[in-house]
Amino acid sequence: MVFETYTDDEIRRWLWLRAIEWGAFPAYLSQPVAPILFIFYPWYFVVLGVVCLGVIWCFVRYSFVSARIAGAVVIPVVCLKWPAAIGCCIYLFIHHQPVAAVVALVWPLVAAFTGLPAKVGIIESEFAKRIGYVSPDAEL
Numbered sequence: 001m002v003f004e005t006y007t008d009d010e011i012r013r014w015l016w017l018r019a020i021e022w023g024a025f026p027a028y029l030s031q032p033v034a035p036i037l038f039i040f041y042p043w044y045f046v047v048l049g050v051v052c053l054g055v056i057w058c059f060v061r062y063s064f065v066s067a068r069i070a071g072a073v074v075i076p077v078v079c080l081k082w083p084a085a086i087g088c089c090i091y092l093f094i095h096h097q098p099v100a101a102v103v104a105l106v107w108p109l110v111a112a113f114t115g116l117p118a119k120v121g122i123i124e125s126e127f128a129k130r131i132g133y134v135s136p137d138a139e140l
Contacts, residue, residue, distance in 0.1 A: 003131060003132075003133070011131075011133055015124045015127050015128055015131075015133070016120070016124055018067065018070040018071065018074075018124075018127055019118075019120045019121075019123035019124035019127055020118075020120055021070060021073075021074070022061060022065065022070050022118075022123050022127075023061060023115065023117075023118025023119075023120055023123055024054060024057075024112070024114075024115020024116065024118065025057055025061065025115075026050055026053035026054045026056075026057050026115070027050055027054055027111045027112065027114045027115035028073075028077060028111070028115070029073065029077065030050045030107070030111050030114070031077055031081035031084075031085075031107065031108045031111045032076070032077055032080035032081045032083075032084040032085075032108075033084075034046050034047075034050060034104075034107050034111065035084045035085045035087075035088035035089070035104035035105075035107050036084055036088055038088060038092060038097075038100045038103060038104045038107075039088055039091060039092065039100075042100075043099065043100040043103045043104070047103075047114065050111070050114050051114055054114060054115050054116050055116065057116075058116055058118075061118060061123065062119070062122055062123065062126070065123060065126040065127060065130060066130070067127050067130040067131050070127070081108040082108060085104055085105055085106075085107055085108050086105065088101075088104040089101045089102070089104045089105040092104055125138070
């Protein structure tokens with residue numbers, strides 16, 4: 001990403017939002033993906049899988065921080081989460097799976113609560129170092 005045209009406030013907002021998403025990255029990525037998986041697998045297995053990935057992510061999220069990956073997934077997740085949820089909800093209702101249909105419909109809202117809490121300031125600081133906003137040896 002090129003931040004030359006961004007104001008300081010815009011950069012800080014970008015850092016803060018990407019840090020929040022990165023802290024619960026599996027849950028964030030699951031917003032458009034999980035409703036599709038509900039069609040092929042029982043919904044409770046998919047939810048359990050997202051939670052398990054979130055627990056594993058807890059061991060990675062501070063040591064591996066990528067501004068490029070975090071920036072690249074924003075638009076697809078934001079643009080696809082509701083069409084995927086609504087489309088899969090309709091499909092699951094038609095195929096007589098009402099519980100999975102309701103879970104698919106509300107998943108973009110519920111996904112935010114499946115991620116484990118993170119220290120957003122640490123991740124935000126790492127993103128700031130990666131994009132050159134602060135010195136690489138800066139401390140919180």
